[in-house]
Amino acid sequence: MNKIAEAKTKIFTRDFYQCRFPGCFVRGEQNLELAHRIAKGKGNRKYIRNKIRQWFGEDLDEAGIDKIIHHHFNLVTSCRIHNPYFNLANNKQMADQLILEIYFDLKSIDYKDPGNGYD
Ligand SMILES: [Zn+2]
Numbered sequence: 001m002n003k004i005a006e007a008k009t010k011i012f013t014r015d016f017y018q019c020r021f022p023g024c025f026v027r028g029e030q031n032l033e034l035a036h037r038i039a040k041g042k043g044n045r046k047y048i049r050n051k052i053r054q055w056f057g058e059d060l061d062e063a064g065i066d067k068i069i070h071h072h073f074n075l076v077t078s079c080r081i082h083n084p085y086f087n088l089a090n091n092k093q094m095a096d097q098l099i100l101e102i103y104f105d106l107k108s109i110d111y112k113d114p115g116n117g118y119d
Pocket residue numbers: 019020021024025026078079080081082
């Protein structure tokens with residue numbers, strides 16, 4: 001399985017192979033696709049880079065931006081009809097919140113518990 005198919009299977013499994021639009025019960029791999037809450041595209045990449053610089057003074061490279069765009073928080077199982085519903089293009093507040101959540105999640109992966117010093 002290639003990386004994209006693998007990621008897709010992970011998200012579909014998390015979402016029980018069902019569209020996550022409330023009340024929509026479309027199921028099955030052949031009827032589903034991955035929706036990006038923050039869509040791929042130059043404008044959004046620039047937006048993310050600027051926000052992270054503004055909030056944290058960190059300059060993300062292209063790989064760092066990819067990690068945010070392809071993060072599982074940013075991906076949702078959707079049927080074709082509801083895919084646009086998940087797009088946060090018209091909701092900057094939720095998009096910013098999501099960027100923050102992903103940023104902290106990515107940081108926490110690097111976090112090593114220093115322990116209490118008594119062991
Ligand atoms: Zn749906």
